[in-house]
Amino acid sequence: MGEDKKTPANENVWYLLATAYGGNHKKNQRIWNSWFCRCYSPKEKAILSKEIDCDIDDFLPWSEEETQHIEAVFNNAIREGSTIPNADEFIDFRHLVFEGNVDFSRFIFTSKVLFSEADFKGTARFSHSVFMHNTCFRGTHFAQHVTFENTCFDAAVELPNSHPLNSNKLKPLRARGQVNFSNAIFEKMVSFNSTKFKANAFFTNVKFIQDAYFIKTDFWSVGFIEANFSSRAFFDEAVFRDAVVFSRCDFDHPTRFYQTKFIDGYPQFDSTFLHQNTIFSAQNEFWPAKDYLNGKNPSKDDLVHAKETCAKIRHLLASNGLSSDAHFFFRREMALESQESTCSAKIPLLLYGTFSDYGYSIRKPSGWLLFIFFFGALVFGFYFLNIHPLTPYKEIIDLIYAATAMSFTNVFPIFGLRELLVDGDAVGPLPICLKVFSAFQTVVSLPLIFLFGLGVRNRFRLR
Secondary structure, eight states, X not given: OOGGGSEEGGGOHHHHHHTTTTTOHHHHHHHHHHHHTTTSOHHHXXXXXXXXXXXXXXXXXXXXXXXXHHXXXXXXXXXXXXXXXXXXXXXXXXXXXXXXXXXXXXXXXXXXXXXXXXXXXXXXXXXXXXXXXXXXXXXXXXXXXXEOTTOEEOOEEEEOTTOTTOOOTTSOEEEXXXXXXXXXXXXXXXXXXXXXXXXXXXXXXXXXXXXXXXXXXXXXXXXXXXXXXXXXXXXXXXXXXXXEEEESOEEOSOEEETTOEEOSSOOBOTTOBOXXXXXXXXXXXXXXXXXXXXXXXXXXXXXXXXXXXXXXXXXXXXXXXXXXXXXXXXXXXXXXXXXXXXXXXXHHHHHHHHHXXXXXXXXXXHHHXXXXXXXHHHHXXXXXXXXXXXXXXXXXXXXXXXXHHHHHHHHOGGGOOHHHHOOHHHHOOOOHHHHHHHHHHHHHHHHHHHHHHHHHHHHTTOO
């Protein structure tokens, strides 16, 4: 819709109610919240007052003086016949032009809210507000700074008893609603810091011209599809509790995912351009548990998307010389590969992960080497003492030494110390079972020694 066909905000009954006292925002907030929450119980009002950090007295019914003032506002409205809107209807700000600065801070929107294709010429403030039903900012244009800091999008829709998704037929089911910012344009800085998206959020084809802040934002399911970040984007300490999609997005400047937490799935970066200096935190606490897919019957696409995400981030970090961080995502990539692979291909990957954490652990291969060494020393010591039961104490010490030396040279044959440490005449010929055991020690220890060296190389970034 062209701008000439849009309606000035001061001709809209909802905006008249929201600005009944002009620039007195505290009074406007009270008038709005009292009207829309008048049917709520005292307990519900107490919860809402805490959510938006206001005095519970703000929910008291309008005084006679306030009622007369608001009736006068609507009687003198530009559009004739304007009446106070019904609080049970959806709140309609569609196709409006907001010429000046707008402040909806600490407003409670108890019904469905539509800001579709509205134009905000001045700054817009929605901080500490609560949206309790589906909310739509589709195609909205913000020309100046806009803030949704500490806002709660708690949209939910009631499914009737007969709805097929409602397994409990005795009472309505509350299903997660949605908040839609698709095709919106933010020309200046926008802040969603500490915002709670308890609804499914859509940012399809959104244009962020200047910096976009999502610091400590709490998302459930969210989709940034074909979104364009022309400046920096900050997702520091944000939490993504469910699916998150960054598909066909452009991040033209550095983006920060510092200490960003992905709880129940990896972000999808399909056909997305990430700036080379994008920051990711490489610690387990910020990424899904390695067994997060257990019990979910994941599709092959789920595993492919997760693996591609790890590979994409790994290449990005490796190109910046962050080899330790890059190997963190390599290990995750290998773990996902083991879940996707066939049985024959899965076994080597599982062994690789179990004995060396995919070439990164020093503790695992060294621990297994020590176990094989000490177990071998016990086996050989038991054998030597068994065939020499009545030997003097000094000779027992010699036999224990011989058992230890025999196990050590089997486990570490690369040092070539057998002739130096093991006296063949003193040990005597070994039975076939111990010869097989010695061969087993040598065969198993060689790959463990290699994995130990690989872990040292990767841990200390040796070339």
